Amino acid sequence: xxxxxxxxxxxxxxxxxxxxxxxxIGIGAIVALGSIAEGIDTMVQSGLxxxxxxxxxxxxDAGFFGVMGELTDEDMEVIEGIGGIREIVPMLFYMxxxxxxxxxxxxxIGIDPSKGEYFIGENAExxxxxxxxxxxxxxxxxxxxxxxxxxxxxxxxxxxxEDDFEIVxxxxxxDISDIDTSIIVxxxxxxxxxxxxxxxxIYVIPDDIKDTERIAENIEDASERLDAMTTKEMARQAGExxxxxxxxxxxxxxxxxxxGGLGVMNTMIxxxxxxxxxIGVMKAIGATNRMVLxxxxxxxxxxxxxxxxxxxxxxxxxxxxxxxxxxxGQITAVVTPMLALTGLLFALLLGVVGGFYPxxxxxxxxxxxxxxxx
Amino acid sequence: xxxxxIEAMNINKIFNLGMENELHILKDMNLxxxxxxxxxxxxxxxxxxxxxxxxxxxLLKPTSGEVLIDGVITNELNDNExxxxxxxxxGFVFQQYNLISSQTALENVELPMRIAGVHRKDSRRRAEKLxxxxxxxxxxxxRPPHLSxxxxxxxxxxxxxxxxxxxxxxxxxxxxxxxxxGKDILDLLKRLNKEENYTIxxxxxxxxxKKYAKRIINLRDGRII
Ligand SMILES: Nc1ncnc2c1ncn2[C@@H]1O[C@H](COP(=O)(O)OP(=O)(O)OP(=O)(O)O)[C@@H](O)[C@H]1O
Ligand SMILES: [Mg+2]
Numbered sequence: 312x313x314x315x316x317x318x319x320x321x322x323x324x325x326x327x328x329x330x331x332x333x334x335x336i337g338i339g340a341i342v343a344l345g346s347i348a349e350g351i352d353t354m355v356q357s358g359l360x361x362x363x364x365x366x367x368x369x370x371x372d373a374g375f376f377g378v379m380g381e382l383t384d385e386d387m388e389v390i391e392g393i394g395g396i397r398e399i400v401p402m403l404f405y406m407x408x409x410x411x412x413x414x415x416x417x418x419x420i421g422i423d424p425s426k427g428e429y430f431i432g433e434n435a436e437x438x439x440x441x442x443x444x445x446x447x448x449x450x451x452x453x454x455x456x457x458x459x460x461x462x463x464x465x466x467x468x469x470x471x472x473e474d475d476f477e478i479v480x481x482x483x484x485x486d487i488s489d490i491d492t493s494i495i496v497x498x499x500x501x502x503x504x505x506x507x508x509x510x511x512x513i514y515v516i517p518d519d520i521k522d523t524e525r526i527a528e529n530i531e532d533a534s535e536r537l538d539a540m541t542t543k544e545m546a547r548q549a550g551e552x553x554x555x556x557x558x559x560x561x562x563x564x565x566x567x568x569x570x571g572g573l574g575v576m577n578t579m580i581x582x583x584x585x586x587x588x589x590i591g592v593m594k595a596i597g598a599t600n601r602m603v604l605x606x607x608x609x610x611x612x613x614x615x616x617x618x619x620x621x622x623x624x625x626x627x628x629x630x631x632x633x634x635x636x637x638x639x640g641q642i643t644a645v646v647t648p649m650l651a652l653t654g655l656l657f658a659l660l661l662g663v664v665g666g667f668y669p670x671x672x673x674x675x676x677x678x679x680x681x682x683x684x685x
Numbered sequence: 686x687x688x689x690x691i692e693a694m695n696i697n698k699i700f701n702l703g704m705e706n707e708l709h710i711l712k713d714m715n716l717x718x719x720x721x722x723x724x725x726x727x728x729x730x731x732x733x734x735x736x737x738x739x740x741x742x743x744l745l746k747p748t749s750g751e752v753l754i755d756g757v758i759t760n761e762l763n764d765n766e767x768x769x770x771x772x773x774x775x776g777f778v779f780q781q782y783n784l785i786s787s788q789t790a791l792e793n794v795e796l797p798m799r800i801a802g803v804h805r806k807d808s809r810r811r812a813e814k815l816x817x818x819x820x821x822x823x824x825x826x827x828r829p830p831h832l833s834x835x836x837x838x839x840x841x842x843x844x845x846x847x848x849x850x851x852x853x854x855x856x857x858x859x860x861x862x863x864x865x866x867g868k869d870i871l872d873l874l875k876r877l878n879k880e881e882n883y884t885i886x887x888x889x890x891x892x893x894x895k896k897y898a899k900r901i902i903n904l905r906d907g908r909i910i
Contacts, residue, residue, distance in 0.1 A: 318788070592785065596797045
């Protein structure tokens with residue numbers, strides 16, 4: 312009966328299109344906003360890859376996205392006093408031109424070159440040039456994305472604050488946005504340029520990866536000020552935040568879609584009223600209540616599905632815009648198959664729920680009444 | 686196989702039962718209709734002809750009494766089962782034709798078969814054959830608004846035959862047609878009755894019916910006279 316349903320909804324083409332449009336906007340919002348949550352998730356996940364097997368130490372209550380807190384050499388000493396640690400890597404971040412909601416234009420990361428592998432990984436290859444060498448000063452290495460965006464290459468200069476740094480290398484694309492969008496500088500150089508005596512983060516690398524949890528606990532026990540997070544713990548926290556963002560974005564879209572659902576209901580009520588006689592005929596010649604119910608539900612589900620498919624297309628287009636507006640290129644909003652499926656199922660749900668009342672009404676129609684009625 | 690295709694025993698129909706505007710329309714009515722007969726129900730307006738036909742056609746339940754269709758007692762059947770009786774045993778023809786205006790003649794004739802779940806290919810072939818039988822072989826792809834009243838009623842008759850019912854019921858099938866076209870429709874019904882042994886029951890004011898019907902049921906004040 313799908314062909315009949317399609318024919319029926321196309322009898323009122325304009326009304327059907329307008330109704331589907333209501334669903335389309337709602338599902339479009341769910342998909343576009345949801346793609347931000349997915350983008351944030353991808354970003355966070357890739358960030359977590361960086362910290363695998365490491366303990367990330369920050370000042371307590373320093374935010375995930377917000378201000379990053381201040382660590383001092385005294386904190387370093389506390390950590391040094393704990394056993395079972397192979398390496399302690401202090402890191403300093405400098406964010407250029409921080410814009411709320413969009414993030415910084417770029418981020419410089421100060422790290423001891425001899426320990427650089429702990430940030431970019433052991434296997435990172437250079438696209439061009441070389442890494443910073445030990446004891447070398449006045450040079451930077453760029454992430455792939457940042458080098459491309461600013462159209463710079465090895466031999467050019469990069470200005471941090473007032474100082475110019477020579478670009479000696481560009482790291483090959485890693486798909487980890489924290490690396491691809493960063494500028495790597497010698498730790499001491501960045502401390503000097505930014506005139507700081509504190510830094511935001513320390514990576515602690517245990518001798519034995521099995522001790523990770525224990526050492527993290529020891530660090531927190533040893534200092535009131537410090538927050539030591541393992542990847543597991545960070546993943547949990549990040550997961551919670553991303554889930555909240557997911558729910559929030561879905562809720563906004565769902566409200567819009569719900570309005571669309573009311574539109575479907577309204578349209579189907581009108582359709583049933585207009586087709587009273589026709590439904591009466593169907594029943595008189597042998598259609599069961601259930602058939603009539605299914606018929607009307609199919610029609611409303613079809614309208615919603617058309618809207619839903621349009622909404623997913625709109626959402627995909629919207630996600631491109633979202634990527635370019637938010638996150639300063641750090642967040643790549645993605646429409647995952649799961650998200651698209653959610654949008655489609657939600658549209659279907661709205662169609663069925665919105666169509667249920669009119670469908671039920673139609674199925675209960677008394678054929679004698681409907682046929683007498685002029 | 687029972688001899689009578691329809692039996693009605695002690696049928697009463699009371700509208701608005703127990704209320705101030707109670708209407709006793711059919712009174713203790715008994716009726717037996719032979720297989721293959723051509724019956725006309727006549728009587729003044731408001732005498733209950735449509736009500737009787739609706740009850741015999743399982744569209745309306747009597748207030749009391751029993752109706753048997755092809756030996757099946759219909760009183761205790763639920764909506765679903767009644768729908769199946771209408772689908773399989775009865776073909777309806779209405780005064781207003783009641784075709785679905787958005788669908789072609791062919792699709793209209795196919796509709797009861799689609800309701801019955803007949804395979805699309807078979808329903809199409811049968812619908813084409815039926816439209817040729819009623820003389821509309823050239824009008825299959827026209828929609829009802831583009832057909833004359835007589836043509837629409839032929840489509841309706843073709844539709845009523847779709848599921849090979851045993852009974853065709855018509856409530857004033859010629860009521861909206863001019864005299865010549867009305868006669869053609871009656872001729873068509875007569876032909877179906879004679880050649881294919883359909884039981885025909887029509888409610889009509891058409892005086893020519895005497896020449897067609899084997900039996901005339903005259904209603905007055907809720908009784909057969
Ligand atoms: N659902 C109903 N509720 C109340 N009264 C009804 C209902 N249906 C029919 N009636 C009444 O029953 C009476 C018989 O109606 P019916 O339609 O059977 O008459 P009829 O013989 O077919 O008349 P006509 O020749 O004008 O078509 C009428 O007075 C009508 O008003
Ligand atoms: Mg009548």
